[in-house]
Amino acid sequence: MILSVRDFSIGFQREGQNLVAVDGISFDIEQGETFVIIGESGSGKSLTGMSIAGLQPQNAFVSGSIRFKDREILKRPDAELRKLRGPQIGLIYQDPLSSLNPVWPVGDQIAETLTAHGLAGRDEARKRAVEMLERVRIPDPHRVASAYPHEISGGMRQRAMIAMALAAGPSLLIADEPTTALDVTIKAQMLELLAELKREMALTIVLITHDMGVVAEVADRILVLYAGRIAEVGPADAIMLQPSHPYTAALMTSAMISQTPAKQELNAIVGGAPGLGAFPPGCRFHPRCPRAQADCRTVEPPRRKIGAVELACHHPIAAAVPLATARN
Amino acid sequence: MALLELDAVSKTFSQRRGGRAVQAVAGVSLAVGKGETLGLVGESGCGKSTLARLALKLADVTAGRIRFDGIDVTEFASRRMLPIRRRLQAVFQDPLASLNARMTIAEVMREPFDTHGVKLGANLDSRIRELLSFVGLENIDLQKLPGQFSGGQLQRIAIARALALEPEIIVADEPTSALDPSIQAQIVNLMLRIQRKRGISYLIISHDLDVIGHVADRIAVMYLGVIIEQGTATEIMERPLHPYTQALLSAAPTLAARRQAGWKRIMLSGDPPNPADVPSGCRFHPRCHLARDICRTNAPELRAMPGLGQMVACHLAPEETARTGAEVGRARRGMQAVG
Numbered sequence: 007m008i009l010s011v012r013d014f015s016i017g018f019q020r021e022g023q024n025l026v027a028v029d030g031i032s033f034d035i036e037q038g039e040t041f042v043i044i045g046e047s048g049s050g051k052s053l054t055g056m057s058i059a060g061l062q063p064q065n066a067f068v069s070g071s072i073r074f075k076d077r078e079i080l081k082r083p084d085a086e087l088r089k090l091r092g093p094q095i096g097l098i099y100q101d102p103l104s105s106l107n108p109v110w111p112v113g114d115q116i117a118e119t120l121t122a123h124g125l126a127g128r129d130e131a132r133k134r135a136v137e138m139l140e141r142v143r144i145p146d147p148h149r150v151a152s153a154y155p156h157e158i159s160g161g162m163r164q165r166a167m168i169a170m171a172l173a174a175g176p177s178l179l180i181a182d183e184p185t186t187a188l189d190v191t192i193k194a195q196m197l198e199l200l201a202e203l204k205r206e207m208a209l210t211i212v213l214i215t216h217d218m219g220v221v222a223e224v225a226d227r228i229l230v231l232y233a234g235r236i237a238e239v240g241p242a243d244a245i246m247l248q249p250s251h252p253y254t255a256a257l258m259t260s261a262m263i264s265q266t267p268a269k270q271e272l273n274a275i276v277g278g279a280p281g282l283g284a285f286p287p288g289c290r291f292h293p294r295c296p297r298a299q300a301d302c303r304t305v306e307p308p309r310r311k312i313g314a315v316e317l318a319c320h321h322p323i324a325a326a327v328p329l330a331t332a333r334n
Numbered sequence: 335m336a337l338l339e340l341d342a343v344s345k346t347f348s349q350r351r352g353g354r355a356v357q358a359v360a361g362v363s364l365a366v367g368k369g370e371t372l373g374l375v376g377e378s379g380c381g382k383s384t385l386a387r388l389a390l391k392l393a394d395v396t397a398g399r400i401r402f403d404g405i406d407v408t409e410f411a412s413r414r415m416l417p418i419r420r421r422l423q424a425v426f427q428d429p430l431a432s433l434n435a436r437m438t439i440a441e442v443m444r445e446p447f448d449t450h451g452v453k454l455g456a457n458l459d460s461r462i463r464e465l466l467s468f469v470g471l472e473n474i475d476l477q478k479l480p481g482q483f484s485g486g487q488l489q490r491i492a493i494a495r496a497l498a499l500e501p502e503i504i505v506a507d508e509p510t511s512a513l514d515p516s517i518q519a520q521i522v523n524l525m526l527r528i529q530r531k532r533g534i535s536y537l538i539i540s541h542d543l544d545v546i547g548h549v550a551d552r553i554a555v556m557y558l559g560v561i562i563e564q565g566t567a568t569e570i571m572e573r574p575l576h577p578y579t580q581a582l583l584s585a586a587p588t589l590a591a592r593r594q595a596g597w598k599r600i601m602l603s604g605d606p607p608n609p610a611d612v613p614s615g616c617r618f619h620p621r622c623h624l625a626r627d628i629c630r631t632n633a634p635e636l637r638a639m640p641g642l643g644q645m646v647a648c649h650l651a652p653e654e655t656a657r658t659g660a661e662v663g664r665a666r667r668g669m670q671a672v673g
Contacts, residue, residue, distance in 0.1 A: 189377035194585035274519035
């Protein structure tokens with residue numbers, strides 16, 4: 007196990023009220039896996055992902071525990087966490103321009119992640135920056151190393167950001183919606199590259215996304231968040247192909263379009279996800295759930311296990327019935 | 335007769351200070367029939383959104399003709415377009431940007447009636463309520479501002495507004511792309527329901543092949559300003575013949591693909607093309623794994639594939655592409671490849 011999250015909560019104070027965005031979640035991430043956190047807007051998926059990297063909004067209050075390689079990283083001083091990010095934990099975002107400095111050549115920025123952590127001298131760091139660019143399959147790494155971010159294409163910038171995140175040799179890579187803004191053919195290149203780097207560098211990857219196609223392709227295990235709570239967590243095949251939680255089943259519909267006869271209405275859930283501070287009582291999904299009964303409206307569902315999957319639902323879909331059959 | 339017809343339309347943007355002119359759309363012909371859905375697919379920079387703006391007469395063509403219900407509207411100024419606009423409406427990707435943020439929902443919904451001088455008097459409010467309830471917004475507060483609604487609700491409001499004057503066609507540019515997955519399915523269902531009940535036509539523009547494949551009767555695939563493949567949704571989704579369409583279809587992984595051992599996608603090398611720097615010959619050749627000499631020198635025409643239905647602009651189709659096309663289609667549907 008590389009990462010262990012226990013009873014983790016994060017929230018904000020707004021107008022004298024405590025608004026809890028992520029509410030007491032627990033899960034583990036195993037060494038070498040691709041762990042995907044799925045959720046819609048307001049589910050708390052990005053707050054969870056960033057907290058794993060020791061990053062929280064300044065005004066947030068947190069509780070619980072996040073242990074990375076048996077070391078507590080929640081509520082630790084910034085200076086200590088900065089030593090982790092880079093050599094231990096790498097981060098990539100949706101928009102590469104948010105992590106690349108526009109007025110600094112790409113190669114120097116990659117080199118800086120090495121010199122800042124005392125992992126190499128200046129000349130050695132420059133050399134390794136070029137090697138990193140080569141490693142992320144940039145065809146002319148020397149040119150790109152001396153280019154400014156605006157001088158290279160979007161696809162190259164994305165690769166340069168990955169090179170920067172991995173330069174100091176982290177074992178955990180956290181990717182927050184890394185492919186969301188990309189065209190499908192470029193998205194395919196990125197997924198292929200991440201898979202290759204994961205193998206070559208023995209990475210554990212945490213991917214935060216709402217793109218079910220990406221999930222289908224890369225996930226080993228999946229965590230489904232809804233309104234700040236865990237709906238379901240477990241092996242990807244079980245969750246994608248035989249979801250037990252009605253919310254997961256509905257989410258998978260969007261990835262199942264090719265299986266629905268053309269022009270027929272999709273198995274959509276009603277309504278939208280609740281916003282912060284408006285989470286309903288009982289099971290938070292109950293107002294949108296086709297299976298909701300009286301207990302769902304009042305009693306918070308306890309976490310239970312069906313096979314290898316853990317879920318929080320009073321009335322799960324029978325686990326033995328595959329999704330495609332269940333929908334007919 | 336087609337309801338909306340684009341006949342060899344082009345759009346060139348000239349850059350300031352002597353920069354190179356950019357031809358965003360280069361001789362595209364498309365027709366949308368009555369009650370039909372045409373899906374237009376392509377990646378960023380292919381010119382699909384420019385084409386939507388041309389079809390809506392929000393921008394003028396550089397060459398070619400645009401006909402609506404047989405009327406040539408290419409030269410129509412906004413006053414003459416007014417009666418056509420009633421019949422031709424638009425829905426965009428970002429509803430918050432397309433609705434006036436300072437108008438209440440009541441004002442937003444009243445506007446099309448005012449613009450077109452449709453006087454319903456005392457019946458106007460009940461008509462607005464009827465439209466909103468048709469898109470699934472029964473009890474919303476009409477005095478709220480757009481910013482007080484979620485993305486999914488706003489897209490429903492945008493659709494209700496587009497439906498106000500009972501148009502015959504809606505041009506929808508990425509109508510589901512900015513929405514959460516569970517909301518996307520709702521909007522897809524709503525658009526299908528509107529078509530079933532009202533016989534409306536759609537020109538839907540998207541980069542999302544799943545959505546297009548599901549809602550469209552016919553699909554056109556655009557690359558760097560030109561149509562490279564066009565056919566029925568079944569033809570395109572089950573047996574794409576252009577190497578680019580094949581790559582697009584296999585690039586977007588599906589759950590069905592996950593079920594198969596050894597599923598492999600067709601990878602395109604290189605960056606998306608730049609419309610300011612169009613390659614010679616076939617525009618796709620620098621990224622095509624099949625490319626050979628003729629592809630570098632001669633631009634392929636969009637031509638019928640004997641016995642196969644769709645039109646394809648590729649020198650090597652169908653002889654060298656049909657087999658891969660069938661494999662890509664099967665993989666998408668989650669069927670094991672045979673032979």
